[in-house]
Amino acid sequence: MTNVRIGVMYDRDWLPEGLPGFAREVEALGVDDLWVVEDLGWNGGVSAAAIALGATERLRVGIGIAPAPLRSPALLAMELATLARVFPGRLVAGIGHGVQEWMASVGVAAKSPLALLEETITSVRALLRGEKVELEGREVRLDGIQLVHPATEPPPVVAGVVRPRSLELSGRAADGTLLAEGNGPDDLAGIRASIRMGGAGADHSLTVYAYCSVGDDAEQVARTLRPAVEGQAGWLGRPPEQVFTVSGRAAEAAESLRALGAAGADTVVLRIYGPEPVRQLGAVLDALAR
Numbered sequence: 304m305t306n307v308r309i310g311v312m313y314d315r316d317w318l319p320e321g322l323p324g325f326a327r328e329v330e331a332l333g334v335d336d337l338w339v340v341e342d343l344g345w346n347g348g349v350s351a352a353a354i355a356l357g358a359t360e361r362l363r364v365g366i367g368i369a370p371a372p373l374r375s376p377a378l379l380a381m382e383l384a385t386l387a388r389v390f391p392g393r394l395v396a397g398i399g400h401g402v403q404e405w406m407a408s409v410g411v412a413a414k415s416p417l418a419l420l421e422e423t424i425t426s427v428r429a430l431l432r433g434e435k436v437e438l439e440g441r442e443v444r445l446d447g448i449q450l451v452h453p454a455t456e457p458p459p460v461v462a463g464v465v466r467p468r469s470l471e472l473s474g475r476a477a478d479g480t481l482l483a484e485g486n487g488p489d490d491l492a493g494i495r496a497s498i499r500m501g502g503a504g505a506d507h508s509l510t511v512y513a514y515c516s517v518g519d520d521a522e523q524v525a526r527t528l529r530p531a532v533e534g535q536a537g538w539l540g541r542p543p544e545q546v547f548t549v550s551g552r553a554a555e556a557a558e559s560l561r562a563l564g565a566a567g568a569d570t571v572v573l574r575i576y577g578p579e580p581v582r583q584l585g586a587v588l589d590a591l592a593r
Contacts, residue, residue: 307564309591310336310365310572311584312512313355315345322351323358328581330362332588336395338365338512338572343373343405348397349382356390363393365510365572367481368463370401371423372411377448379423380430387431387454395510397481398424399463417472418442424460424476431457461510465539467497474501479508484574485535486511487547488566495567508569514548515573517556517583524550527577549573549587557590 311329313322326337337355341348348366355364369379383396400420406412413419419442426436426445433453438445462473463481473480480498491509498507514535516527528548536543549559549571563571575583 307560307568308335308363308570309560309588310334310338310363310510310570311580312338312340312367312572312574313351314574315340315342319346319351319354322354325581326355326358326362326364329584330359332581332585334362334584334588336363336365336570336572338367338397340367341369343370343402343409349379349386352394353386356386356393361393363395364390365395365461365481366397367510367512367572368397368399370406371398371416371420372401372406372413373409376423376426376443377430377445380427380450383427383458384431384450384452384454387456387458388452391454391456394458395479396427396458396460397463398427398460398477399481400469413442415441417468420462420464420469421472421476424462428457428460428476428478431460459508461508470494470497471501474498474503474507476501477507479510479569481510482512483535483539484512484514484531485539485541485546485548487545488562490547491563491566491568509567510570510572511563511568512572512574513560513563514546514550514576515556515583515587516548516550516576517553517586518577519552521551524577531574531576553586553590554593556587557593560587560591 339351400416422440422443431454435449436445459478461479462477516524532546549556
């Protein structure tokens, strides 16, 4: 099919009670990953990951992403270690800055978001390995904290980041990087370069979210994706036509997915818009197999 891992997002707007059934359906299709979302006011990422893991047998589940300001690194490590011990080898933990306006609205905005993210990722990874952590950082303080039940197989901790300094931080502190929707093959070389500036090696993984809509009517596909694409264009600071999507007819979507893999993506996670997302996912997987 392809050397790229294929994932699908359980969109934040979909009802939480639909997650177990969706997880089982996409696992049956043969998809590699299911990624859940933690955005303020929507769903809890750790609880959603637990639901998806419990509903399936082999699916890898990614948390994309846990905002660093919302949790103590000790609590986050405890939650992740519990999942990792019960479902070894099936968890990826994404941590990011969080939307600064949202963090401010609940009184947890960091004075230095870069310091908070690096200190959180570094300490969470150490705690998951069973280390005792002493840290008097700019944003994080841990006084000899150690998990009684660390992960027997520590899950990869990836940084959900966008800007060059944060990408460099990811290369320095994380096991991998998670990229937001809209980044295409032409973006990946520069992103990889920023990550390498932080010291990342060849084993540093790159996961790419991608907007997806599959159908034979090109105009309908464009209409379906337009609100998301235009909103993301403003956030990324680029025109809408430069927001990359995995969309169109199934064969076209499959080619776009292959292009991301050829450009260096290790995992592509489809955020599907429009009716019957499981059917759309199946059409892309069938096209990849052909």
